[in-house]
Amino acid sequence: MEYRVFTVNDYDAAYELWRQDEAIGLSVSDDRESIRRFLMHNPEMSIAAVDGDHLAGTLLAGTDGRRGYLYHLYVAPVYRNRGIARELVKRSLQALEKAGISRTHLFVFRENQAGRAFWNRAGFRERDDITVCTFER
Numbered sequence: 001m002e003y004r005v006f007t008v009n010d011y012d013a014a015y016e017l018w019r020q021d022e023a024i025g026l027s028v029s030d031d032r033e034s035i036r037r038f039l040m041h042n043p044e045m046s047i048a049a050v051d052g053d054h055l056a057g058t059l060l061a062g063t064d065g066r067r068g069y070l071y072h073l074y075v076a077p078v079y080r081n082r083g084i085a086r087e088l089v090k091r092s093l094q095a096l097e098k099a100g101i102s103r104t105h106l107f108v109f110r111e112n113q114a115g116r117a118f119w120n121r122a123g124f125r126e127r128d129d130i131t132v133c134t135f136e137r
Contacts, residue, residue: 001084003091006046006058008036013055014048017074023112024072028136038062045095049075049084057084061092061104068096068104073115089122107132 006014011032018024028034039046042062049057057075061068070092075084096104106124108115116126 001056001079001082001087002050003087004048004050005044006039006048006060008032008039010048010055010058011035014058014072014074017055017058017076018072021074023109023115024074025107025109030072035060045092045099047088047091047095049079049088051079057088059085059088059092061096063096063099063101066101066103068093068099068101070104070106073106085118086122 015026015030015032018026018030038060045061045063045068047059047061048055055076056079057073059073060071062071063069070089073085073088075088093104106119108119110116120126
């Protein structure tokens with residue numbers, strides 16, 4: 001498996017993977033232009049796992065300058081249980097740390113038990129003291 005920086009050129013293949021999984025909450029902010037802006041604002045923080053010509057997994061990572069955020073961790077079903085997700089997380093957290101970011105957040109749907117279990121095993125702790133609020137135009 002090759003791990004490299006996720007670029008906007010990976011978008012079409014990534015979007016096809018993401019839309020196959022209900023645990024990835026896609027919205028209008030996941031269009032190509034929004035992802036391009038995100039990647040430009042957060043260079044070299046998002047990671048792709050590639051097997052030959054196939055995109056096997058993704059993890060988008062970025063920062064607001066104070067905290068890091070992880071989005072769209074996804075590994076295609078045929079590539080699961082090989083440590084790819086752990087490696088994507090490790091590499092994204094290293095990129096955030098290199099940028100001086102020591103605290104990272106992510107969002108997981110409450111009903112996504114597998115995702116919650118993964119993130120707990122990865123050392124993230126669930127919080128019940130905050131509520132996420134969203135504003136959309």
